[in-house]
Amino acid sequence: xxxxxxxxxxxxxxxxxxxxxxxxxxWFTALNHKQVAQRFLVTAFVFFGLGGIQSVLMRWxxxxxxxxxLDAQTYNELFTMHGTTxxxxxxxxxxxxxxxxxxxxxxxTRDLPFPRLTAFGWYIYVLGGVFLYSSFLFGQVPDxxxxxxxxxxxxxxxxSSSIDFWLLGVTFVEIAxxxxxxxxxxxxxxxxxxxxxxxxxxxxxxxxxVTGIAVIFAFPPLVVASVLLELDRKIGTHFYDPAAGGESLxxxxxxxxxxxxxxxxxxxxGLGIVSTIVPVFARSRIVGYSLIAVSTVAIGILSFGVWVHxxxxxxxxxxxxxxxxxxxxxxxxxxxxxxxxWIATIWQGRAVWKTxxxxxxxxIVIFVLGGVTGxxxxxxxxxxQAHDSYFVVAHFHYVLIGGxxxxxxxxxxxxMPKISGRMLDERLGTIAFWLTFIGFNVTFFPLHITGxxxxxxxxxxxxxxxxxxxxxxxxxxxxxxxTLGLLMTLGNVVHSARxxxxxxxxxxGGETLDWYATSPPPAYNFRGIPEIASRSPLWDxxxxxxxxxxxxxxxxxxxxxxxxxxxxxxxxxxxxxEELVTLPQKSWWPLVMAVALTVALxxxxxxxxxxxxxxxxxAVVTGVxxxxxxxxxx
Amino acid sequence: xxxxxxxxEAAPRPAPHIARGTGWWGMLLLQLVLVSMLAALLFSxxxxxxxxxxxxxxxxxxxxLGLTAxxxxxxxxxxxxxxAVHLAARAxxxxxxxxxxxxxxxxxxxxxxxxxxxxxxxxxxDPQRDVYGSLFLALAGFHHVNAVLALLGLGVVLxxxxxxxMRPREQEMVVTAAHYWYFVVWSWIVVAATLYLIPRFW
Numbered sequence: 001x002x003x004x005x006x007x008x009x010x011x012x013x014x015x016x017x018x019x020x021x022x023x024x025x026x027w028f029t030a031l032n033h034k035q036v037a038q039r040f041l042v043t044a045f046v047f048f049g050l051g052g053i054q055s056v057l058m059r060w061x062x063x064x065x066x067x068x069x070l071d072a073q074t075y076n077e078l079f080t081m082h083g084t085t086x087x088x089x090x091x092x093x094x095x096x097x098x099x100x101x102x103x104x105x106x107x108x109t110r111d112l113p114f115p116r117l118t119a120f121g122w123y124i125y126v127l128g129g130v131f132l133y134s135s136f137l138f139g140q141v142p143d144x145x146x147x148x149x150x151x152x153x154x155x156x157x158x159x160s161s162s163i164d165f166w167l168l169g170v171t172f173v174e175i176a177x178x179x180x181x182x183x184x185x186x187x188x189x190x191x192x193x194x195x196x197x198x199x200x201x202x203x204x205x206x207x208x209x210v211t212g213i214a215v216i217f218a219f220p221p222l223v224v225a226s227v228l229l230e231l232d233r234k235i236g237t238h239f240y241d242p243a244a245g246g247e248s249l250x251x252x253x254x255x256x257x258x259x260x261x262x263x264x265x266x267x268x269x270g271l272g273i274v275s276t277i278v279p280v281f282a283r284s285r286i287v288g289y290s291l292i293a294v295s296t297v298a299i300g301i302l303s304f305g306v307w308v309h310x311x312x313x314x315x316x317x318x319x320x321x322x323x324x325x326x327x328x329x330x331x332x333x334x335x336x337x338x339x340x341x342w343i344a345t346i347w348q349g350r351a352v353w354k355t356x357x358x359x360x361x362x363x364i365v366i367f368v369l370g371g372v373t374g375x376x377x378x379x380x381x382x383x384x385q386a387h388d389s390y391f392v393v394a395h396f397h398y399v400l401i402g403g404x405x406x407x408x409x410x411x412x413x414x415x416m417p418k419i420s421g422r423m424l425d426e427r428l429g430t431i432a433f434w435l436t437f438i439g440f441n442v443t444f445f446p447l448h449i450t451g452x453x454x455x456x457x458x459x460x461x462x463x464x465x466x467x468x469x470x471x472x473x474x475x476x477x478x479x480x481x482x483t484l485g486l487l488m489t490l491g492n493v494v495h496s497a498r499x500x501x502x503x504x505x506x507x508x509g510g511e512t513l514d515w516y517a518t519s520p521p522p523a524y525n526f527r528g529i530p531e532i533a534s535r536s537p538l539w540d541x542x543x544x545x546x547x548x549x550x551x552x553x554x555x556x557x558x559x560x561x562x563x564x565x566x567x568x569x570x571x572x573x574x575x576x577x578e579e580l581v582t583l584p585q586k587s588w589w590p591l592v593m594a595v596a597l598t599v600a601l602x603x604x605x606x607x608x609x610x611x612x613x614x615x616x617x618x619a620v621v622t623g624v625x626x627x628x629x630x631x632x633x634x
Numbered sequence: 635x636x637x638x639x640x641x642x643e644a645a646p647r648p649a650p651h652i653a654r655g656t657g658w659w660g661m662l663l664l665q666l667v668l669v670s671m672l673a674a675l676l677f678s679x680x681x682x683x684x685x686x687x688x689x690x691x692x693x694x695x696x697x698x699l700g701l702t703a704x705x706x707x708x709x710x711x712x713x714x715x716x717x718a719v720h721l722a723a724r725a726x727x728x729x730x731x732x733x734x735x736x737x738x739x740x741x742x743x744x745x746x747x748x749x750x751x752x753x754x755x756x757x758x759x760d761p762q763r764d765v766y767g768s769l770f771l772a773l774a775g776f777h778h779v780n781a782v783l784a785l786l787g788l789g790v791v792l793x794x795x796x797x798x799x800m801r802p803r804e805q806e807m808v809v810t811a812a813h814y815w816y817f818v819v820w821s822w823i824v825v826a827a828t829l830y831l832i833p834r835f836w
Contacts, residue, residue: 113656182663186656216666221674228678228772237761237768239678245691245765250681254674569656581656620786627790627807 004528004548008559017563018110018523021586029586031115032523033104036122038419040097043126044090050133051085052486054078056479059443063476065464075460076143081132083146084166087262088173089129091404092215095269096180098411099208101419103184105514106202108193108532110525110567113186116587116626121179123594128172131601135165142166145458147259148229150240150251155233161605164233167226168601174219174226181215184208190569193513194577196532199293202512203286206293207272210300211265217304218261225254234604249314256307264303266400268296270407271338274360277414278342280508281357284349285536288341295334302331312383321380328378332371339364354508355429359410362437363402370398373448388458391451397444409436409489416493417507421519422500424492432488439482446471446478511536516544528558529568532575553577589626596622657806661813668780672821675776679769679828689833690766694758696833701753705746706826712742713819716788720812723805732800736792739815743785747778770829777818777825784818787811 007015020030030036058078061070070078100118104111112118135141140162144153153163188209192201228239229251238244240251279286286292308316308324342364351357373395377383386392417423450471455462462468506515515538517525530537530546531554538544548554553568557580560566564582571578600615683689690696715735722732754774761771791811794804 114660178667182660182667185663186659190656190659216663217670220667220670224671224674224678231761231768231772235762237771238765239682239768239772241765244763245682245686246768247682247685250678253681254678257674623783624786624790627787628794630803 004530004546004554004558005526007527013560013563014524014527014558015522017560017565017585020523026586028591029119029588031111031119031584031586031590033100033112033115033118034521034523034525036118037097037101039122040093040100040125043122043129044094044097047085047089047129048094051082051090052483054082054085056483058082059476059479061460062462062472064473065466065469066461070460072460073143076458077141079458080142080145080166084132084142084170086400087146087266088170089125089132091266091400092177092262093125093173093180094408095208095211095266095404096177096184098273098408098415099184099204099211099269100180102415102514103187103205103208104191105418105517105521105525106512107187107191107196107205108513108516108526108530109187109191110529111565111583112183113191113583114183115583116590117179117183119587120590120593121176121183123591124172124179124597125176127594127598128169128176131172131598132165132169135162135169140165147255148251149255150229150248151242153229154240154248155236164230164605167230167233168605171223171226172597172601174223177215178219181212181219185212185216188212189572191567192570192575193530193532194568194570194575196570196575198573198575199290200532200535202535203275203289203292203296204269204272206296207268207275210296211268214261214265214268214300214303218258218265221254222258225251225258228254230604234607249311252311252314253307256310257304259310260307261303263399263403264299267403268299270363270404271296273407273411273414274342274363275338276512277356277360277410278345279349279536280414280510281352281354281360282346282349283352283509284345285511285539286341287344287348288337289535292338292341295337298334299331302327302334306331309378309383312380313387325378325380329375331378332375335371339368354413355424355426355433356410356414356508358430358433359406359413362433363406363410366398366402366406366437366440370395370400370402374399386451388456389451390447390455390457393457394444394447394451397447401440401444409433412489412493414508415514416496417500417503418514418517418519418521420497420500421503422496422498423503423507424496424500428488428492432485432492435481435485435488437485439478439480439485442478443475443482444478446474450475506538511539513537524565528554553580556580584630587626587630589622589629593619593622593626655806655809657810658813661810665813665817668817668821671776672824675773676824676828679773679832682765682769683832683836689836691764694760694763694766697757697830698753699830701749701756702826702830705749705753706822708742708749709746709819709822712739712746713816715739715742716812716815719808723800723808723812726805727800733792733796736788736795740785740788740792743781743788743815743818747781750774750778773825773829777822780814780821781818784811784814787814 018032020026020032020035057070058075061067061075100112132142138161140160142148142162142165144158144163144166148163148166151157153166188201188205192198228237231237232239232241232246238246240246240248242248275286275292305327306324308320309328312321312325342360373391377386377392377395413424413429450468453466453468453471455466455468462472503519505518507519508515513526513530513532516530528546528548530544532546534540537546557566557568565585566580566582568577569579569581570576596615596618598615600612600619603609603612603615715738719732719735754770759770760767762768787807788811791804791807794807798804800808
């Protein structure tokens with residue numbers, strides 16, 4: 001390492017101020033982005049496992065005609081929880097979690113801008129998820145589908161509390177997502193290493209920036225929609241009640257105004273992961289950096305203009321149909337630009353076929369297939385036929401599993417060496433990849449055919465005379481293979497964390513600053529903050545030798561004058577260093593705040609309003625304490 | 635570059651740093667979240683209003699404007715002391731009149747809420763009767779929740795400034811709380827125009 005990274009001869013104040021307090025108190029008050037992001041990652045994968053179990057049960061039920069393995073009510077509960085879990089509790093948080101762990105490293109800084117908010121986000125994410133899943137204990141599992149259409153979910157047709165579990169639990173998770181988005185946007189705009197102009201930051205940062213801004217605009221309408229529905233259910237307002245002037249279709253508009261950008265909120269971090277991995281394994285700089293960045297922004301903007309394509313069959317005016325159909329047909333353009341850029345990069349370089357690269361290519365194949373069916377359903381006449389059929393089920397599993405699961409699996413193989421300091425097994429990884437890739441296609445390709453044969457989604461069984469049994473049975477056997485592949489990856493990760501080969505700081509010959517930190521990185525990420533002058537800092541000079549000016553801000557960051565956590569703020573566009581600021585070191589408030597809000601939630605749920613009021617007041621008091629008290633600035 | 639932003643520092647930070655610190659950015663993004671919520675509520679209002687021939691639907695009368703005009707005046711007035719404190723804090727000027735100005739803003743904000751609540755009973759707003767009342771609750775409720783939270787924020791700032799003067803941390807709090815209060819003021823003008831004027835013109 002260069003002089004910039006040498007520890008001081010005397011007292012190491014930097015390591016001391018970034019250390020987490022030992023013991024349970026340290027665990028609950030920890031704020032460091034890597035610690036909290038690891039919790040996010042583990043939690044997201046636990047929920048992925050739960051959602052996966054639900055899907056296996058459903059596939060088993062559908063594997064044969066007139067099966068009695070599950071009854072209709074259980075099936076309704078399972079598909080609701082499967083969709084809700086995968087969309088809200090896995091796909092969105094997992095993308096944010098990877099960004100929270102790796103973006104500060106890639107941008108050359110030490111933490112996220114609001115460390116207490118990071119911890120708070122994780123607490124309410126977990127508590128919201130646990131709240132939603134506690135519905136199983138009370139036998140009141142949500143059964144209204146993952147988009148919870150009214151009037152089915154209104155007070156008249158869902159009088160039990162199952163939908164309240166859904167509305168309140170999901171709202172908690174949404175708040176966690178919004179908090180994470182605010183953090184990441186400020187991180188990307190203000191925390192980049194000095195010299196890293198916005199036109200030089202890693203493409204993952206562009207994707208996460210657009211994702212964050214999309215979350216900020218798309219999630220609040222769903223929070224509003226959920227609160228309005230909860231008001232309808234709890235205090236008798238009439239927003240979705242046609243008898244008193246409300247409209248059921250209002251829910252669909254608000255839901256899909258969130259729901260369609262949501263798809264891109266899930267997808268964009270995946271695209272960013274792919275843009276990060278492709279150049280490293282193609283051994284070539286990315287082709288068309290600016291085009292990829294611009295098309296990322298374009299996808300983000302277009303995603304807000306297409307929500308009605310989920311509502312083509314609701315009887316809205318022709319002009320609306322035409323507008324939203326055309327807008328949907330624009331989406332493939334920026335997507336195709338990115339795919340072409342990746343292919344050109346692989347073509348230009350000399351590809352090294354390691355597991356992360358295999359998942360990336362698997363992603364490209366699956367995502368293109370999902371994109372093609374997407375163009376088909378964007379056309380109103382075709383959609384009218386395919387709507388609510390298994391064709392749509394096949395389409396969105398291709399887009400979502402292709403769009404986020406494969407990039408996430410690539411990211412696991414790519415970055416686990418950085419997180420744990422140990423390599424995954426390459427042979428096991430290759431076998432797992434082929435099982436996952438083949439299993440996925442065997443599961444979901446036949447569903448296109450079942451859909452075109454007319455099988456509607458969300459039916460718990462079907463008659464033998466329909467002729468759907470063959471394709472459904474193939475899909476079920478595909479699920480067995482897919483599950484085997486995913487379990488093998490899990491085994492690989494667990495095994496390697498302990499017995500894997502040591503990775504070293506930079507096992508892949510990486511391009512970005514995350515590979516400049518040791519594996520696993522210290523709590524402060526970098527002892528000296530490097531100055532950057534290009535897009536691929538680690539490729540410009542090997543070994544990487546950042547400029548070091550003694551007796552400047554670099555020195556103060558290397559050896560803080562007091563035991564404080566310091567980071568450097570830089571300007572938005574050119575990343576000129578502007579100021580050193582200190583961050584909180586530990587805090588109880590995030591946990592206390594999350595618990596107080598959960599008390600309010602439970603009080604609302606069981607209609608004990610004094611309890612709810614106690615929770616709200618406790619949250620207000622905690623909020624004041626949170627603003628007032630910052631440990632290191634008494 | 636300013637290289638000593640750390641612990642317990644007494645001197646205020648100069649204007650260019652405090653004006654666009656991370657607190658400012660966080661508040662900006664929070665406001666975008668709130669704007670998005672407000673837009674969803676306004677969309678709901680106009681979408682549902684479109685389903686009626688007459689608005690407000692009988693038996694609700696068109697809302698009277700007297701009380702809300704007074705309340706709106708008080709709220710707009712409250713922005714003046716907040717802006718004065720905000721600009722001074724941004725320039726790094728400590729000033730003994732800050733607590734008084736913040737207290738005046740707090741009093742005006744509380745008076746605004748009191749007058750508005752008197753207005754709701756005078757105007758017979760009933761969220762359970764029909765969707766018109768429900769929408770009144772949703773839009774006004776959204777605004778008032780934010781108003782209460784922002785008032786709490788101003789209260790914390792008042793106590794901090796009174797006890798500790800204007801150090802970097804108080805400066806950042808003033809900038810953040812002031813921007814939240816500006817949102818409360820301008821979003822009320824939008825909400826009040828929708829709730830009180832739309833029934834008269836459409």
